[in-house]
Each structure stands twice: as structure tokens, then as C-alpha cells.
Amino acid sequence: MSRKTVLVTGASRGIGKAIAVKFAKKGYNVVINCLHNEDRLLQTRKELESYQISCLSYMGDMGDMNKCRELFQMIKKQFGPLDVLVNNAGISYIGLLQDMPAEAWDRIIRTNLTSVFHCSKLAIPGMLERKQGKIINISSIWGVSGASCEVAYSATKGGINAFTKALAKELAPSNIQVNAVACGAIDTEMNQFLSEDELIALIDDIPAGRLGKAEEVADLVFHLGYKNSYLTGQIIGLDGGFI
Template sequence: MARKTVLITGASRGIGKAVAFKFAKKGYNVVINCLHSEDRLVQVKKELEAYQVSCLSCMGDMGDMDQCQALFEQVRKQFGTLDVLVNNAGISYIGLLQDMSTDAWDRIVRTNLTSVFNCCKLAIPGMVEKKQGKIINISSVWGISGASCEVAYSATKGGINAFTKALAKELAPSNIQVNAVACGAIDTEMNQFLEEDELIALIDEIPSGRLGKAEEVADLVYHLGYKNSYLTGQVIGLDGGWL
């Protein structure tokens, strides 16, 4: 059987890196992308290739359609169409909304939400042609409940949740499933700004009594990308019972 191909955005570290390794271990061709960390992305590529799979690494801003199209053209030339798309690229912003610049707002919307639109728009035609495909969007519990001092981040993740539900209905007749994973507090670099006392207080709020692991997110993403053609349009919480 021909190998399937997965694209993971924001794959140089954290959740995206863990997802890339999960699919590589399962024998997928892996396409990885990030915007800034080229050295890290090159290292991830080397480590993935140790699993005897093909790996294409591409730097670029997926919130920019021209750069996104360039990546998808490379994917088309090397692998053909995608089987699984994992929209993971994301940045955070901590601070009062009244202090946020319009540039910072535009940046987080482009990175977190416009990138999802761009990648889905370009991935869908090939999936529709094959009458199969999986799209998994990495969201957040803050997209469900909202977080003080993270209004822009919450708005983009809430947008992803609505996007997921709507696109799932649009693509279900073509046997393409679209789901999202609403992550809670995951032990990645994005949360390393927390002081020790803040981290302890956060963990005290989580019924499971710990942060989630990137590998646990990867396990769920792989399941969504591999099985169950009837599961679509869902925003699945992975938060240790937090919300």
C-alpha cells in the first residue's frame, strides 16, 4: 500500500513536533512546517527520517497565502495530495486588550486563524477528489470559555472551533472529517512563562492534578486522523477535567 501523507504546521517543537513523531512512527510521509525556528525544524526532520519515512520540511508563514501555496506545491510534487492536515501553528498574547496594538492583533489572527483557512482551502480539492481526508485543528479550552488577558488568543481559538463545526458539515458528503482538539494546560514552551507559584496554582485547578503531555495530544490527533469516518464536527476537550 502507498504511504499516506500528513502535514503538520508549527512542527518544530511542542505539540506539533509530538504529532509529527506519532505519524512517522505509524509509517506516514510527514510534511513539517514552521515560521522562525529553521535549525529546530532541520533537526526534527533528521529525527523523523530515522523512522524510515520521507519527510519534507518547509519554512514559511501559513497565514500568508502565497507562502502557503508554495508549500502545497512542494507537497504536490513530492507526495501528491494530503491524507491528513493538522493545523497546529499558533502563538499567544498575554495582556490587556486595551494595551494590544493592531499589529499584534493582526499577527495573532493571521497565525492562529488565517493559517487554518489557507491550509484547508488548499488541502480540500485533493481530498474531495479522493473522497477521503482528515483535518484536525489544534484549539484550546480558552476558545470555549475565554480567558482574561488572552482575549485575542481566545477569539482565534473560538473561531477555529466554529470553523471546524461549519467545515465538517460542508465536507461530510465528500467523506472528509474535520475535528478539533481543545487543549487544556499542556507542558510545552508556550506555558514556560509561568512562575513556579503560578504553575502550582494552575495545577491545583486541574482535577487530574498535572499538566497534559504533548504526546497525549499526539495520540488523540493520530486517532482522529486514522479512524472513524462518522466522527466529525467535534471540538474534543483534552484538559484533565479542567473545564
Template sequence: MMKETVLVTGSSRGIGRAVALKFASCGYRIVINCARSTDRLEEVKKEVEALGAECLAVQADVGNSNDCQRLFKEIESRFGHVDVLVNNAGISIIGLLQDLSFEDWNRILSANLSSVFHCTKLAIPGMIHNHSGKIINISSVWGVCGASCEAAYSATKGGVNGLTMALAKELAPSGIQVNAIACGAIDTEMNGFLSEEEHEMLLDEIPAGRMGKPEEVADLVLKLVEAPDYLTGQVIKMDGGWI
């Protein structure tokens, strides 16, 4: 069998890195990406290659349509089309909505939602041509129920969830599945702003009594890719029973 190609956006750290390494260990060809952390991206590339997988690392802001088109041209030149797209890139901004600047609103919208549109739009033609493909969007439980002081983040993730469900209906006739994972509290740098007291209070709220691990999210991403084709249009919460 020909090796399939997986693109993982925002893969210089955290969940994206864990997903890239998981797929590398399963024999996929890996495309990793980040907007700025090129040193970290090169470290992940070495980790992927150490697992015996081919790897293409591309610095590009997937929230920018021109950067995204350049990314896909490099993928086409090296590997051809994308078989599996994992839309993971994203940022978080904490604070009251009334204090959020117009610039930060556009920045989080670009990073969290427009990036999903850009990559998905460019991945779809190749998937339709092959009548197969998997798109996994990394979302958040705040896209399901909303979070105080994270209104903008919640709005973008709610948009990702809605896009997931709608696009699944569009693409199912073409043999393409679209699903999302609504993550709860995952132990990544994005949650590094929490004080020790806040961290303990958060754990008290989670029935599982702990944060999730990036590797656990990566395991679920792989399971969704390997799941029957009839599983599509789902937003699956992975939050330890929290929400």
C-alpha cells in the first residue's frame, strides 16, 4: 500500500506535536507546520524522522490564505495530495470581551477559524479526486457551552464545530469524513497561565481528577481516522466528564 500523507497544523508543540508523532509511528508521511516557532518545528521534524517517517516541515501562517496556498504547493511538490488533515492550529486570548481589541478579535478569528477554512478548502479537491479523505478538527468544549472571559475563543471554536457538522454533510457523498474533538483541559502550554491554586481548583471540577494528555488526544485522532466511514459529522467531547 502507498503511504498516506497527514498534514497537522500547529504541530511545533502540544497536541499537534503529539498527533504528528503518533501518525509517524504508524507509517504515515508527515507534514508539520507552525507560524513562528521554526526551531521547535525542526526539533519535531527530527523526532518524526527518528521514527522512520518521511517529514516535510513548513513555516506558514495557516490563518493567512497566501501562506496556506504556499504550504499546499510545497505539499503537492513533495507528496502530492493530503489524505488526512488535522486542523489543530489555534491560539487563546483570556479577558473580558469589552477589553478585547479589534486587532485581537481578527487575530484569534484568523488563527482558530479561518485557518480551518483555508486548509480544508485546499485539501478537498485531492480528497474528492480520490473519493476518500479524513478531516479532524481540534476544537474545545468551550465551543459547545462557552466560557466566561474566553468569549472570542469560544466563538471561534463554536464556529469550528458548526463547520464540522455542515461540511460532513457536503462531503459524505464524496467519501470524505469530517469530525471534531472538543477538548477539555489538556496539559499543554496553552494552559500554562494557570497559577498553582487555579490548577488545583480546575482539577477539583474535573470528575477524572486530572488534565488530559496531548498523547490521549493523538490516540483519539488516529482512532477517528481508522473509524468506519459512517462515522462523520461528530463533535466528540474529550474532557474527563468535565462539561
């Protein structure tokens, strides 16, 4: 029986890396991508290959359709069509909206939202041919409730949530499921800008009394990518009861 293949964008660290490791441990071929840190990406690839699976790594901006096409051509040549797409690539921006440069707005929209369109668009044809596939989008609770001083980030995640619900309706007749995981405060490098006092205050606001772990996100994503063909169009909160 041939191995299934998963693509995880933004997989050199944090949540994306944890997801890639989870699928590798389960025997999937894993395709990983990031934009900036080639050394980390190659280290991640080496770790994934230690699980005796095949791994393809690619440096490039998934907000650029030409780069995205190049990656998907490589995937098709090496593995065939994708079984699972995990749209995880994302950046944040902290600051007042009136102080945000237009270039920063364009960059976060391109990275967080346009990349989801590109990868989904290119993954869908192969899934349609086989009448099966899973698309999982990594979102945020701020896409549901909005966050002060993170307007652009919240807008991109809210866009991902709407994208997820709409695309799920399009693809459900073809047995392709589309869901999103709306993460709360997860213990990754994205939160390292917080001071100790700010971190304590944040944890105090979380009913579970702690930050989430990247591995917990990975466990949920794998479940969504592996089981249940009736679960689709859902924005699943993973936030310790935060909202």
C-alpha cells in the first residue's frame, strides 16, 4: 500500500514543525515549506527522515503563485497528488492600525490568506480526481473574536474561517473535507515578544491555566487529516476555554 502525502506550509518551526513530525511518525510522505530559514527547514527535514519516510523540502513564498506552482509540480513528480494539505504559514503584526504601513498590510494578507488560496487551488484537482482529500487551515481565536492591536492578523484569520466554511460546501459532494483549527495562545516563538508579566497575565485569562502546546495542535490536525469524512466546514477552537 502506497504512503499518503501531506504538505505542511510554514513547517520549519513551531506548530508547523510539530504537525509535520506527527504525520511523519504516522508514516506519511511529508512535504515541508518555509520562506526564510533554510537551515531550520533542512534540520526539520533531517528529523522527519529519521522516521523512515520520504520528505521534500522547499524554500519559497506560498503567497507567490509561481513559487506555489513550482512546489506542486515537484510534489506531483515525486509523490503524485496530495492526500492532506495543511495551510499553516503565517506571520503576525502587533501595533495600532493607524500606524501600520500599507506594505505590512500587504505582506500579512499575502502570507496568511493568499497562500491558503494558492495551495488549496492547486491541491484540489488531484483530490477531485480521486474523490478524497483533506484541507486543514490553521486559524486563530482572533479570527473569531478579533484582537486589539492585531487588526490585520485578526482579519486574515477571519478570512481563513470564512474561506474554510465556503470551500467545505463546494467540495463536500466530492468527499473532500475542509476544516480549520482556531488556536488560542500556543507556546511557540510567536509569543516570545511577551514580557514575563504579560505572559502571566495572559495565562491568568485562560481557564485551563496554561498555554497550549504545538504537539496538541498537531494531534488535532492529524485527526482531522486522517478520519471522519462527515466532519467538514468547522472552525474548531483549541484555546483552553479562552473564548
